[in-house]
Amino acid sequence: MTSDPLPPVLAIRAFEAVSRHLSFTKAGEELGMTQAAVSYQIKVLEERLGFPVFVRRARKIDLTEKGTQLATRVVDAFRDLRTAFSDVRQENDTQLVIACNPTFASRWLAAHLFDFQIANPDLAIRIIPSDSEDQYKNGEQDITISGCYAPPPDNIRHPLIPATFSPMLHPDLAASIGGINSPTDLLKLPITDPADHWWPLWFAKAGIPNPDLGSWPSSRMGSQGLEADRAIAGKGVAILTPFFYRAELASGQLIQPFDLVEHDPGMAWHLSYPHSNRNSRKVRLFRDWIFTELLKDGLDMEETGLAVA
Amino acid sequence: MTSDPLPPVLAIRAFEAVSRHLSFTKAGEELGMTQAAVSYQIKVLEERLGFPVFVRRARKIDLTEKGTQLATRVVDAFRDLRTAFSDVRQENDTQLVIACNPTFASRWLAAHLFDFQIANPDLAIRIIPSDSEDQYKNGEQDITISGCYAPPPDNIRHPLIPATFSPMLHPDLAASIGGINSPTDLLKLPITDPADHWWPLWFAKAGIPNPDLGSWPSSRMGSQGLEADRAIAGKGVAILTPFFYRAELASGQLIQPFDLVEHDPGMAWHLSYPHSNRNSRKVRLFRDWIFTELLKDGLDMEETGLAVA
DNA sequence: TGCAATGCATAAGGGAGATTTATGCATGAC
DNA sequence: GTCATGCATAAATCTCCCTTATGCATTGCA
Numbered sequence: 001m002t003s004d005p006l007p008p009v010l011a012i013r014a015f016e017a018v019s020r021h022l023s024f025t026k027a028g029e030e031l032g033m034t035q036a037a038v039s040y041q042i043k044v045l046e047e048r049l050g051f052p053v054f055v056r057r058a059r060k061i062d063l064t065e066k067g068t069q070l071a072t073r074v075v076d077a078f079r080d081l082r083t084a085f086s087d088v089r090q091e092n093d094t095q096l097v098i099a100c101n102p103t104f105a106s107r108w109l110a111a112h113l114f115d116f117q118i119a120n121p122d123l124a125i126r127i128i129p130s131d132s133e134d135q136y137k138n139g140e141q142d143i144t145i146s147g148c149y150a151p152p153p154d155n156i157r158h159p160l161i162p163a164t165f166s167p168m169l170h171p172d173l174a175a176s177i178g179g180i181n182s183p184t185d186l187l188k189l190p191i192t193d194p195a196d197h198w199w200p201l202w203f204a205k206a207g208i209p210n211p212d213l214g215s216w217p218s219s220r221m222g223s224q225g226l227e228a229d230r231a232i233a234g235k236g237v238a239i240l241t242p243f244f245y246r247a248e249l250a251s252g253q254l255i256q257p258f259d260l261v262e263h264d265p266g267m268a269w270h271l272s273y274p275h276s277n278r279n280s281r282k283v284r285l286f287r288d289w290i291f292t293e294l295l296k297d298g299l300d301m302e303e304t305g306l307a308v309a
Numbered sequence: 310m311t312s313d314p315l316p317p318v319l320a321i322r323a324f325e326a327v328s329r330h331l332s333f334t335k336a337g338e339e340l341g342m343t344q345a346a347v348s349y350q351i352k353v354l355e356e357r358l359g360f361p362v363f364v365r366r367a368r369k370i371d372l373t374e375k376g377t378q379l380a381t382r383v384v385d386a387f388r389d390l391r392t393a394f395s396d397v398r399q400e401n402d403t404q405l406v407i408a409c410n411p412t413f414a415s416r417w418l419a420a421h422l423f424d425f426q427i428a429n430p431d432l433a434i435r436i437i438p439s440d441s442e443d444q445y446k447n448g449e450q451d452i453t454i455s456g457c458y459a460p461p462p463d464n465i466r467h468p469l470i471p472a473t474f475s476p477m478l479h480p481d482l483a484a485s486i487g488g489i490n491s492p493t494d495l496l497k498l499p500i501t502d503p504a505d506h507w508w509p510l511w512f513a514k515a516g517i518p519n520p521d522l523g524s525w526p527s528s529r530m531g532s533q534g535l536e537a538d539r540a541i542a543g544k545g546v547a548i549l550t551p552f553f554y555r556a557e558l559a560s561g562q563l564i565q566p567f568d569l570v571e572h573d574p575g576m577a578w579h580l581s582y583p584h585s586n587r588n589s590r591k592v593r594l595f596r597d598w599i600f601t602e603l604l605k606d607g608l609d610m611e612e613t614g615l616a617v618a
Numbered sequence: 619t620g621c622a623a624t625g626c627a628t629a630a631g632g633g634a635g636a637t638t639t640a641t642g643c644a645t646g647a648c
Numbered sequence: 649g650t651c652a653t654g655c656a657t658a659a660a661t662c663t664c665c666c667t668t669a670t671g672c673a674t675t676g677c678a
Contacts, residue, residue: 004398006391009318010665024626037666039627044665049394050589051401052448058674059625064449066397073393077386082315084382085358088375089313092360139361139373280359319636333655346637348656353635367645368654 007048014041015053016078019071022061095124096282099141101131103224104161104269107244109145112297116289123282142283143273155272158287160294163267165198165241168254170234180257183208190236192227198239198264205262228254316357323350324362325387328380331370404433405591408450410440412533413470413578416553418454421606425598432591451592452582464581467596469603472576474507474550477563479543489566492517499545501536507548507573514571537563 006012017027017038024038031038046052053067063071100109105127117125128140131147145160167186174180177188183206191199203211227238228245232253240254242261248254271290277283315321326336326347333347340347355361362376372380409418414436426434437449440456454469476495483489486497492515500508512520536547537554541562549563551570557563580599586592 004391004395006322006387006394009322012390013315013318025624033665034667035626036628036668040665043627047585049398049401050585051451055448056626059623061626064447066401069400070393070397073389077389077393078315080382080386080389081321082313084379084386085315086313088379089358091378092358092375139364142360276356276359334653342636343638344655345639345657349636352656365655368652370655 007045008041011041011045011048012074013078014038015045015070016074018042018054018061019063019067020075022063024061093282094122095126096143096286097126097128097141098143098145098286099128099130099138100145101147101269102129103147103241103244104145105129106225108161112293115293116286119289120285123285142277142280143271143286145269145271147269148267154275156275156278157270157272158291159268159270160290161241161243161269163241163264163269164243164261165202165239165263166256166258166261167202167237168228168240168242168245168249168256169231169237171252171255173231173234173237174255174257183258183260186237186257187211192230192236192238196227196239198262201264202239202260202262206258206260316354320350320354320357321383322387323347324354324379325383327351327363327370328372328376329384331372333370402591403431404435405452405595406435406437406450407452407454407595408437408439408447409454410456410578411438412456412550412553413454414438415534417470421602424602425595428598429594432594451586451589452580452595454578454580456578457576463584465584465587466579466581467600468577468579469599470550470552470578472550472573472578473552473570474511474548474572475565475567475570476511476546477537477549477551477554477558477565478540478546480561480564482540482543482546483564483566492567492569495546495566496520501539501545501547505536505548507571510573511548511569511571515567515569 014027014031014037017030018024021027021030024042025035028035028038042054046054049066051066052064053070054061055064098109106129109127113125113127117123144155147163167183169180169186169189173189177185180186183203200211203209224238224240224244228240228248230236231238231240232248242249242256245254249256271287273283273287323336323340323346326339327333330336330339333351334344337344337347351363355363358375360375361373362379363370364373407418415438418436422434422436426432453464456472476492478489478495478498482498486494489495492512509520512518533547533549533553537549537557539545540547540549541557551558551565554563558565580596582592582596
């Protein structure tokens with residue numbers, strides 16, 4: 001039968017310390033309490049057990065036989081507890097888990113993270129590419145980079161990238177209809193995701209209130225990579241965030257026919273983390289790093305919203 | 310580094326139960342507290358650790374990754390604690406340790422204890438033949454049978470045998486001086502322990518106030534066996550407790566020349582145990598057994614003082 | 619031998635924090 | 649839709665844990 005309840009854990013904790021020091025006074029110092037408090041806890045334990053665990057001698061105490069039997073095992077158990085918490089604490093200190101919006105992860109973070117790892121070799125980074133309401137509730141990550149979902153109210157939120165967008169396509173596809181000269185030309189070509197609600201926003205800004213797209217609300221911010229792949233393959237026109245496709249635009253894999261860039265005022269890529277993490281070393285390091293890295297990356301303060309941070 | 314302090318043990322205790330049940334409510338039932346109290350303790354733990362250990366889902370909770378790491382080890386440690394206390398408790402329940410006055414142990418208990426062991430096969434008996442002030446302080450025994458030392462004030466004390474005594478000697482030694490006809494005849498023979506303060510007491514009662522013994526106070530109750538051995542060997546006259554030497558008197562190894570028996574009013578063999586042990590099963594069993602056994606052994610209630618018990 | 623120092627026990631009292639009560643909220647079942 | 653389940657939270661309470669102060673016994677030292 002191992003089912004009878006434990007003696008009070010505070011008494012066990014006191015016993016563990018006393019049995020190592022063989023001194024109420026020293027145990028009290030270790031535990032941050034007075035000798036009298038330790039004496040009280042040992043008395044509680046002995047009354048609960050029904051037998052003494054220490055023999056009080058002059059100016060010292062000894063374990064009784066039963067006390068000795070208990071002490072070895074209790075000290076062992078507490079050593080296990082201490083190492084368990086210590087290990088997890090250490091892991092927590094040295095591993096940074098980032099739940100990251102997939103687009104941001106693949107189009108920006110992947111390429112830049114190496115610098116962070118070089119600068120902070122003691123930190124192991126784990127990226128969870130995911131962007132959903134549940135992700136916040138999971139609690140597994142230290143930091144979240146989200147595209148659209150608002151963090152829980154107790155989280156601190158920093159804007160990173162505004163949700164800008166403009167149509168893009170492969171130059172060969174543009175050439176197939178003699179070039180893109182006006183926004184309506186785009187409607188002659190396949191639209192990679194007509195359900196993307198960015199389309200009507202952009203066309204409206206372009207002066208075309210009701211383009212024939214048959215859309216319904218749905219954000220693609222989590223996976224614009226798929227649309228981009230189709231556009232790069234010449235299969236259609238995608239509406240993408242220029243910041244993420246600078247390389248493809250520079251290399252000519254994609255062209256952006258119009259300078260006209262709309263942005264979604266209710267959305268932005270942002271970094272967030274629980275208020276309680278604000279002073280955690282690893283969170284500070286990553287936060288500071290990503291801000292400066294994005295600045296270096298050519299965005300001014302207003303665009304990144306760093307002024308708010 | 311295993312040196313950083315443990316989180317509050319009450320929080321650890323709650324975590325252990327919750328991680329087994331994966332339910333605050335059920336853990337609360339096990340711990341005898343409300344769901345709200347468990348929730349509070351888990352919150353304390355998570356704030357102390359700096360990361361969540363449970364993911365709150367709809368109508369259930371799950372361990373986080375770090376929570377899982379902790380849980381396995383914490384549950385193990387608590388299992389060790391439980392079995393440690395359970396083992397010692399079981400040993401305590403099934404082992405009866407008697408610190409016993411050596412004379413009583415060898416002259417009475419040894420011969421009778423077998424019956425007790427037969428009647429209580431689940432109890433292991435251990436006798437510590439010792440009778441000293443320190444013995445009480447040791448705290449290792451469940452019960453003490455003492456000859457002369459008063460138990461600590463919180464102990465319960467039952468008289469067992471009054472400290473009676475009368476001179477005894479081997480018949481051949483008596484015959485060597487033509488028999489013992491008056492108390493003064495004893496003074497012609499070697500006295501095994503002239504320092505024994507029982508001698509002057511007995512001679513005084515026999516009407517001889519100042520026998521030539523050159524004695525100083527010193528009780529031999531702890532070791533009258535040594536004197537008895539010398540008397541049985543015909544080496545001298547001993548002053549012994551008749552109750553303990555009935556067998557030798559019956560077999561003729563010793564004779565008691567006079568019916569005159571004195572007793573030491575301040576002394577008696579008695580059984581004692583801490584007040585807190587009064588309802589312990591093993592103590593009750595032994596106490597009840599020794600009373601009836603002594604009664605069967607021919608002592609009436611008044612002599613044993615059982616009326617007081 | 620007396621005096622100071624050490625170490626535990628104990629009583630009294632206060633207070634931190636553990637717990638309960640009561641309520642709200644979200645989810646899932648029917 | 650309604651009800652049941654399960655956790656979170658606020659407020660209030662109260663337990664009991666701890667400190668303070670003191671006593672006692674032993675030891676060491678002068």
